[in-house]
Amino acid sequence: MAIPELDSLRIARWCRARIPEHLWEQVRVESEIADRHVTIVETRPPWDDSDREWTRSPIARLRYTASTGFWSLYWQDRNLRFHVYDGTKPTKTFQSLLDHVGNSGDPIFWG
Numbered sequence: 113m114a115i116p117e118l119d120s121l122r123i124a125r126w127c128r129a130r131i132p133e134h135l136w137e138q139v140r141v142e143s144e145i146a147d148r149h150v151t152i153v154e155t156r157p158p159w160d161d162s163d164r165e166w167t168r169s170p171i172a173r174l175r176y177t178a179s180t181g182f183w184s185l186y187w188q189d190r191n192l193r194f195h196v197y198d199g200t201k202p203t204k205t206f207q208s209l210l211d212h213v214g215n216s217g218d219p220i221f222w223g
Contacts, residue, residue, distance in 0.1 A: 114147050114148075114178075115145060115146075115147070115148070115149075115150060115176045116176075119176070119206060120143070120145050120150060122206075122207075123143050123150050123152075123174070123206065123210065124142075124143045126207075126210050126214075127140075127141040127142050127143045127152060128140075128141070130214065137157065138156070138157070139154065139155070139156050140154070140155045140156075140166075141153070141154055141155075141171070142155055142168075148175060148176055148177075148178070149173050149174060149175040149176065149186075150173065150174045150176075151170050151172075151173045152170070152171045152172045152173070152174070152213065153168045153169060153170050153171060154168075154169045154171055155167065155168050155169075156169075170188045170192075171213065171221050171222065172185060172186065172187060172188075172197075172213045172221050173185075173186040173187075173188070173194050174186075174206055174209055174210075176206075177202075180202075181204055182202040182203060182204060183202065183203055183204070183205070183206040183209055184196060184197075184200075184202045184209075185197040185199075185200045185209045185212065185213070187220045187221065197220070199212065199216065199218065200212050
């Protein structure tokens, strides 16, 4: 079972709200939806104003377990591997995980 559509829409809205609209040409926060997880990424335009694609830097991943309805928070290491984040527990409400990513001040996410 895929991620509930309403949840993916709410996560995308949270991402858009992270950056004021007048700065969207400089930096954005977006969500990449997969079957069982959502990756929060920071995107930036090419440094040389070329037509290249924007760079994408993963910030965090929310993994959904359909059988239990729980969401878990993951962080990415320097080898691009995701690991369970020990600072939170799995929860039925992904919003608390997004609040932690956005407000905890933990440099593992925005560092």
